[in-house]
Amino acid sequence: MVNYSKYAMCFSASISARDGDRLASIVEVSRVDCHEKYLGLPCFSGRNKRKIFADIVERVWGRIKGWGEKLLSVGDSLATRTLKGCYFPNGNFLEATKKHSGSYLWNSLMWGKGILEKGIRWRVGNGSSIRVYKVNWVSRPYTFKILSTPALNVDTTVNNLLTSRGWNLQLLKQNFLDCDVEAVLKIPIGSSSRDDAVIWHFEGNGVYSVKSGYWLGCNSDLNPSYSCYPNSKNWWNVMWKLDLPLKLKIFIWKACNDWIPTLANLERRGLKVNKVCPLCRRAEESTLHALWDCHKMRYARMDWLPKKVVPQSRYANFLEFITDIATRIDNEALRTLCVICWRNWFLRNASIHRDNKPNYSDVVWWSRNFAAKIHASSHVKDKGLPKMNKSYPRWTAPTKGLYMINCCAISDIGTTGWVLEW
Numbered sequence: 001m002v003n004y005s006k007y008a009m010c011f012s013a014s015i016s017a018r019d020g021d022r023l024a025s026i027v028e029v030s031r032v033d034c035h036e037k038y039l040g041l042p043c044f045s046g047r048n049k050r051k052i053f054a055d056i057v058e059r060v061w062g063r064i065k066g067w068g069e070k071l072l073s074v075g076d077s078l079a080t081r082t083l084k085g086c087y088f089p090n091g092n093f094l095e096a097t098k099k100h101s102g103s104y105l106w107n108s109l110m111w112g113k114g115i116l117e118k119g120i121r122w123r124v125g126n127g128s129s130i131r132v133y134k135v136n137w138v139s140r141p142y143t144f145k146i147l148s149t150p151a152l153n154v155d156t157t158v159n160n161l162l163t164s165r166g167w168n169l170q171l172l173k174q175n176f177l178d179c180d181v182e183a184v185l186k187i188p189i190g191s192s193s194r195d196d197a198v199i200w201h202f203e204g205n206g207v208y209s210v211k212s213g214y215w216l217g218c219n220s221d222l223n224p225s226y227s228c229y230p231n232s233k234n235w236w237n238v239m240w241k242l243d244l245p246l247k248l249k250i251f252i253w254k255a256c257n258d259w260i261p262t263l264a265n266l267e268r269r270g271l272k273v274n275k276v277c278p279l280c281r282r283a284e285e286s287t288l289h290a291l292w293d294c295h296k297m298r299y300a301r302m303d304w305l306p307k308k309v310v311p312q313s314r315y316a317n318f319l320e321f322i323t324d325i326a327t328r329i330d331n332e333a334l335r336t337l338c339v340i341c342w343r344n345w346f347l348r349n350a351s352i353h354r355d356n357k358p359n360y361s362d363v364v365w366w367s368r369n370f371a372a373k374i375h376a377s378s379h380v381k382d383k384g385l386p387k388m389n390k391s392y393p394r395w396t397a398p399t400k401g402l403y404m405i406n407c408c409a410i411s412d413i414g415t416t417g418w419v420l421e422w
Ligand SMILES: [Zn+2]
Pocket: 277, 278, 279, 280, 281, 282, 283, 289, 293, 294, 295, 296
């Protein structure tokens, strides 16, 4: 049975009003003006379905995103409680692990947990919940941990480092490295009635956001392909073509991938070592620190690259540093930079393993010389040795009782290439 009173007809622009009225009267329903949408859906559809339904997709997507944000930020939402029941009934999200039988959603969240762990730290309130040596609480990316070897009880909490007036400077200086003391003194102290809280370091309000999480994901070694660095693709082309010995380029390639055995890299691979730089004892010995950032190597920084070339911002790792600098300097300077890093690593090893006192003051001079020599010899090799003058006298043995030393020097006039053979 059809209820005609609930029906209405509308016509496209190609049907005149008179024809529309006639047709409507034939089928005995009323005629209405054309509406663009009816019950949220378009009345007319052409061939381009994507454009017509884009609005619907957008609205559904908006809803899903809203759910996603609530899933993590609202602790007692149905979704959170369901996941907790399945995957971490007796702990918290940060203690949960990836499961073989876990859903795609759960395993994706576990991947994201790695980023979360890189950016969360404790905010000091009264300090009673924060264990000094065990948790992230120092406002210093990317470790957020105390670097000093424990001199106090390992379970000491932060409130033990406080006096009624603020940080206990004497206690800090006696038991922690300078770099730790410096970092701790920068932390504002909350009131004694305020609880300690876990916050997201990379937002001013301490609340996680997708934007800052994405930024951190791109800038940390969670991303093994480093595909987020805009310069990295071009960098490998440039680096492998540099006029440097292959062993040196392999060293730089390893450094870019964090494969050289610095103390921080060894610790990351599970070795029980103290990752504080053994030369300056002011920061952890990452690749960037060992090859460039160490305070003991400041000569290289101050004497050589102009300040405007090395921006003040802190680089997340060596690859980010060198790919950025490579875009600001010419090939000659880049060759020297690679040699400086290589030389710094050599001096660091000599100091640690052979107890040699490293002399960093001539690193730049040494590296420049080395790079120039390599460039010159390859230049001569490329052009081929100059042809011998045909009138050059043939070698004859010296007369008995005399000694002869033969030497040969070749100069390529107009360039800096020199070869001296003995
Ligand atoms: Zn150092």
